[in-house]
Amino acid sequence: MSDRTPHTTRRTYLAATAGAASIAALAGCMGEDDSDAVVIGSNHPLTGDVARDGNHANEAVKLAAKHKNENGGIESLDGAEIEVVEGDNQGAQELGAEITTELVNDGADIVLGAVTSPATMSATQQADREQVPFVVTVGSDRDILTGRGLEYAYRPQPHQYGQAVDFAELHPEAIRNAGGTFDTIGLLYVDNTFGQETADGLRDHLPDAGVEIVEEQSYPFGPASLDTQITALEQADPDAISITSYVPGGQLAIQAMEEQDYWPDHIACCTSTTFADDDIFQELGDSVNGLTNTITTVDHSLDRYGEISDDYLEETGDQIGMVGGISYAATEVAIAAIEEAGSTDPDDVNEALSNIRVEDHLLAMPPIEFNDDGENENALTPVNQIQDMNSEIVSPEEYATSELQL
Template identity: 45%
Template sequence: MPSNRKRHTATSRRSFIKYAGAAGTIGLTGLAGCASDDAGNGGGGGNGSGGGTAGGGNAEEVVIGSNHPLSGGLASTGTGMHNAVRLAAERKNEAGGIESLGGAQVTVIKGDNQGKQELGGQVSQELIEEGAHLLTGCYASPATTSATQVAERAKTPFVVSVAADDDILQGRGLNYVYRPQPPAKKMAEDYATLVPEAIRDNGGTLDTAGLFYVNNSYGQAIRNHLKTFLPENDVEVVAETALEFGASNANTQVSKLKGADPDTIIATTYVPGGVTLMKALRDQNYRPPHLTACASATFTDDDAVADLGQAANGVMDNNYALNPTIEKTEEVKQQFNKQFDQGFSATVGMAYTAAEVAIAGIEAAGSTDKDEINAALEKLEYADHIAAMGPVSFKENGENENALAPVNQVQEGAVKVVYPEEYAEAKPQV
């Protein structure tokens, strides 16, 4: 049955005009390169239309399109996220496939958006044409913005794997897009509530902050919300500075922050930007009393933390987190590490969770019809996931009503959840 979700309908047409141009030349194919993966039975089937097996029954396969950066500056994390989608599909297939479709196998096909906005939409279009019944992606918020617009126009459900910008969902009149993770506003609110509390309750002082953020929609959104929420929690922002995406040097930014002498620097970056920050701090022999982050992939990425060594110890980052209190988390992590020989970071884990949510929606629909999958996602409540938050259940605007960004801390070279206590595996070290 068709989707009943209607939100911000008055802005739908205007939003389409605004974002269609950002999607780039979506009518062209081949530039980003789509391919099938070995998570299922090979390539996609069909022409990507809304048709398919409806109302339960049998199907040979269901196809998920993975739209992530597989080359360029975000390739390391993006490849891990794509592999997480593959693993979710493989685990479902090993468990018997989509039971409501007679054991249909889940196939994953992929496209490389290179972290670029102009390729996000194009890759979505290619994956849909290749036969995807549902899409997931994209990590970089600008790429996700264009990717979701194309999916919406094609009436193809899209489960965001990771992308923080509020505007991906809010105010765009989207009916086919869902985000299990917290958006930028929630990430900043959780930082302002949880991190000062964790530091103060353990004997530290956090009265002033300096903001260091990547200069794109993701970084700007977090910055703006932090400036709202931090004063409400008795933290004054005394300096802020932006790093251009892809920049290899942050000495000017660190000099500005050092001059303001805040109790903490709050980093909001992709993995390379956080590494660049740490290098500049080392070069200037400077570190604030507390080095923290909000929604920064650097300090929840096992490989990046290992590369940074002792310098990473003590850094707190409120971000997506894997739930260390359940056995499934370690089981999935060990399987991923063994199969793909790379770290299973919180960002990669959120991509895995998004893929499981997508698969659960297909299972609940009992159909490959896109509108029926969409209707199932609207009503879904999925608790059997590995993220440190409550059941995934979507509000009318497509956001997860139980999304949470807990506090992680690097302790003795390992990323540990330290707050709130219901998900903590260690106490904060201040």
């Protein structure tokens, strides 16, 4: 896609990826000394403001390991089982690095994390110092990897600017093809690097799609209300508004729209986690039915998705959701690299990651392979729509589970 670094002249491996048929049981007790085990470190916020997402990610890492163990373990290491050791970064930047070191000291051969972008930035930096591979589960700021010169860090999901590029390329066209008008847009976004980077990408690329931004409204993290911002958007009268938010921000936006009885022709979001969480958008009810959202998405058409989803629900009592899905896929990539390396030596695993091509993964995107920055050069952010209170992929066509409905 545009704004992606082109494929460099690296060797390419077809990975026999983890969990391709799968289901399973996490090996051993945490911290148990087992020299034959492969150890994955899970560095996520298990307490604090983003603990919901952190625990979803952590549980997905453990489930992917459990599935691989039930499927015979690491075949290239004579069926070695995977042990997951976990640490709580609380979403804090300084703890991202500290927990990485603790997990390496606990024997982690590879580390995954870390949900918040500040924690992920420090965690990946520390992994480079430790010379231990790090695969990002969740963490979308472009600056986490791009241009930092890290040698041991990799990200399967699109960075935030890339998600805005995908929005501009896919979202207006999808709505127009369904018979809608998408010539003007108003932006509502959280005023931090997540929201600002999204707005930058939309400003840069929406004009190429024939869309004019007629109003922008930002809001601080943790607002009490978004009434003022929604009023300003209503006065600008765009064809669509885009919401870029964490779960609470999207909830407040819908609440303000309900109170003001303001409904644009299209609520077309660029990366709102509010509308990627089944439990949350179902709580919001009919007001969000028909809403569209460009966000990293699990490929629901995969035969094994239902089995993974059912197991996650049984293990945790929650739906796997977007955070769990991309964290499961990141773990698949990490396991695939260990399988390809046939070793737990960090440099061997890192070499495998730098050259790997993972075709069988859980995300709705092409095969995962990394450029020199550690970014997935085939990363893709599909357009989803809430239809009858279920999330369906509506674009691009090769991943669509339904047609967009207006």
